[in-house]
Structure formats: C-alpha cells, structure tokens
Amino acid sequence: MKIINYLNYRVSSFLYLLRYIFLNLPQHFFYLISSKKKNSIEDQIIDNLNNNGYHICKLDDIFQNGESKHYLDKFHDITTEGYKSEIFKKKHEQYIQNFDKSGKHYIFKFIDNLSQNTLSKNHPLIEFGTSEKILNIINGYFKLHSKLQGTEIWHTFFSDKKNQLMNAQRWHRDRCDLNIIKIYLYLNDVDEENGAMDFIPNSLRNKKYQNLSKFSFGNIEPWKVYPNDHRINNLDKKEIIKFIGKKGTIVFVNTVGLHRGGRALKKERLFCMWSYVTPASLSRKKKFNLANDFKFDLSKPGNYALK
Numbered sequence: 001m002k003i004i005n006y007l008n009y010r011v012s013s014f015l016y017l018l019r020y021i022f023l024n025l026p027q028h029f030f031y032l033i034s035s036k037k038k039n040s041i042e043d044q045i046i047d048n049l050n051n052n053g054y055h056i057c058k059l060d061d062i063f064q065n066g067e068s069k070h071y072l073d074k075f076h077d078i079t080t081e082g083y084k085s086e087i088f089k090k091k092h093e094q095y096i097q098n099f100d101k102s103g104k105h106y107i108f109k110f111i112d113n114l115s116q117n118t119l120s121k122n123h124p125l126i127e128f129g130t131s132e133k134i135l136n137i138i139n140g141y142f143k144l145h146s147k148l149q150g151t152e153i154w155h156t157f158f159s160d161k162k163n164q165l166m167n168a169q170r171w172h173r174d175r176c177d178l179n180i181i182k183i184y185l186y187l188n189d190v191d192e193e194n195g196a197m198d199f200i201p202n203s204l205r206n207k208k209y210q211n212l213s214k215f216s217f218g219n220i221e222p223w224k225v226y227p228n229d230h231r232i233n234n235l236d237k238k239e240i241i242k243f244i245g246k247k248g249t250i251v252f253v254n255t256v257g258l259h260r261g262g263r264a265l266k267k268e269r270l271f272c273m274w275s276y277v278t279p280a281s282l283s284r285k286k287k288f289n290l291a292n293d294f295k296f297d298l299s300k301p302g303n304y305a306l307k
C-alpha cells in the first residue's frame with residue numbers, strides 16, 4: 001500500500017509540474033516582453049522571496065509621496081465603518097460563544113461579511129493589490145503575470161483565556177500552487193500578544209526542512225493538511241521567524257512554506273491580506289467577485305491579475 005501511495009504521489013507531482021509549465025508559459029512570455037525595470041527595494045524583496053521565502057519592511061519603503069498614508073487611511077476608514085456594523089457585533093458574540101470550538105469564528109473578515117465579497121475596481125484593496133508597484137514585485141518574483149486570488153481585511157478577536165490552537169493557527173502549507181505569495185499589511189501593531197504569524201523559511205522546496213510536511217499537487221488528503229509531526233514542534237526556535245511589526249509593516253511571504261497564525265491574547269490583530277497564484281493554480285476560483293463596473297483590458301498586468 002505504501003509503495004502505491006508513493007508512486008501515486010510521484011506521478012501526480014510530475015503531472016502537476018507539466019501542468020505548471022504548460023499553463024504558465026504564455027504569461028511567462030508575455031511578462032518577458034512587457035516587464036518593467038525594478039527599483040532597488042523591489043529587487044531586494046524579490047531576492048529575499050527567492051532566497052528565504054519572505055521579506056518584511058515598511059509600506060513607506062515601497063510607496064512614497066503620501067501614497068502609503070493614502071492607502072492606510074482608506075483601510076482605516078473601511079474598518080472604522082465595519083466596527084459600527086451589526087454584523088461585526090454579532091460575529092463577536094459568536095466568537096465568545098464558540099470560543100472553545102473548532103472553526104474560523106476567531107476571525108472577522110470585513111470584506112466577506114460587509115460587502116458579500118463584491119468589490120469594485122476602485123476599491124482600495126483592488127487598487128493596492130493591482131497597483132504597478134505591487135505587481136512589479138509579485139510578477140517579478142513569479143516571472144509571469146500572476147493572479148490575485150484573494151483579498152481580505154482580517155480582525156482577529158482576542159481573549160486572555162488560552163484555547164486550543166485552531167485551523168490556521170496550526171502549522172500548515174497553503175496548497176493550491178507550487179508557490180503562493182501572500183502580502184499582509186498591518187493596520188495595528190502586531191506582536192506575540194496579538195497573534196503574529198510564525199514562518200519556517202527552511203520548510204520551502206529544496207531547503208533542509210522540506211520534508212517536515214508533504215507538498216501537495218492536488219492529491220493531498222485533508223488529514224495531511226495540518227501535519228502532525230513532532231519534529232516541527234521540536235524545531236530549533238531560530239528556524240522560526242515571527243512576523244512582528246508596527247502598524248504600516250508589510251510582509252511578503254511564500255505560504256507554501258510552513259506557517260501558522262498566533263493566538264491573540266491581549267488585543268485584536270488587524271491586517272489586510274492579498275494572495276497571488278500563477279495561472280496553473282489548482283484553485284481557479286477567485287475568493288472575491290468584481291462589480292459589474294469592470295471592463296477587462298488584458299494588455300494591462302493589473303487587469304490580468306483580476307481575470
């Protein structure tokens with residue numbers, strides 16, 4: 001049985017690689033002929049993503065001349081409105097009632113809950129996620145025109161009682177593509193007391209801890225999603241990076257590497273998130289809908305990211 005599972009895994013990995021090459025080639029060529037020159041911070045972020053699987057810096061390092069403040073103010077406005085809503089209060093109640101139960105009730109997603117996931121092209125999350133500067137970095141890393149798969153604003157509810165670690169608070173890989181880049185933009189200060197994320201750079205492909213958890217190629221059984229390997233818990237602490245940062249910190253990370261969210265014990269955690277995949281991703285459906293006001297012009301990378 002073991003040998004059949006092994007062969008099955010090898011064959012599907014190989015087929016996935018073919019699919020990756022075949023489906024990504026057109027956007028790779030398109031990228032080669034249309035890509036823009038990178039500035040030094042963009043180059044640095046791409047290098048760090050390639051070498052370590054993450055980069056952490058300030059939003060001001062990427063967006064200057066008031067652009068960074070413009071975005072932070074817009075996201076602040078969305079959350080301020082959201083906090084006044086009945087749905088936010090209801091979800092907070094549900095969190096308190098279900099505190100000990102498994103599920104994602106410890107997170108409130110502004111976009112899911114407030115706008116039923118329908119975003120217009122002028123929505124600040126869309127403007128930011130498809131901006132030239134961000135796509136210069138993301139597409140520069142993938143070396144192709146990538147797709148914006150999801151964008152959300154998360155509020156992690158907090159409690160000083162320690163419950164079991166749930167869902168994304170357990171070590172896991174994201175699994176729908178060979179590499180997946182997520183951006184987290186902190187809207188409040190994030191540290192160990194309000195759920196800073198942990199990441200293991202050396203768990204990425206061809207690194208020394210790649211075997212801590214299998215990579216998946218569409219064939220992963222649900223029970224493998226949260227690996228139960230004592231080696232992960234016994235890993236030297238210096239192998240684990242904790243994404244701590246003040247408001248306005250931006251984290252780029254390849255979430256195919258092992259990662260987990262932390263517990264929010266003393267205050268809430270608030271951040272925006274964008275996730276990018278390649279055209280070969282197994283998860284083809286975007287996690288948001290675009291309002292009818294959007295006309296695609298595929299010669300623009302920003303438009304392709306939304307297709």
Ligand SMILES: O=C(O)CCC(=O)C(=O)O
Binds near residue numbers: 168196
């Ligand atoms: O920071 C967290 O709570 C977990 C986030 C996560 O696992 C993800 O976005 O894939």
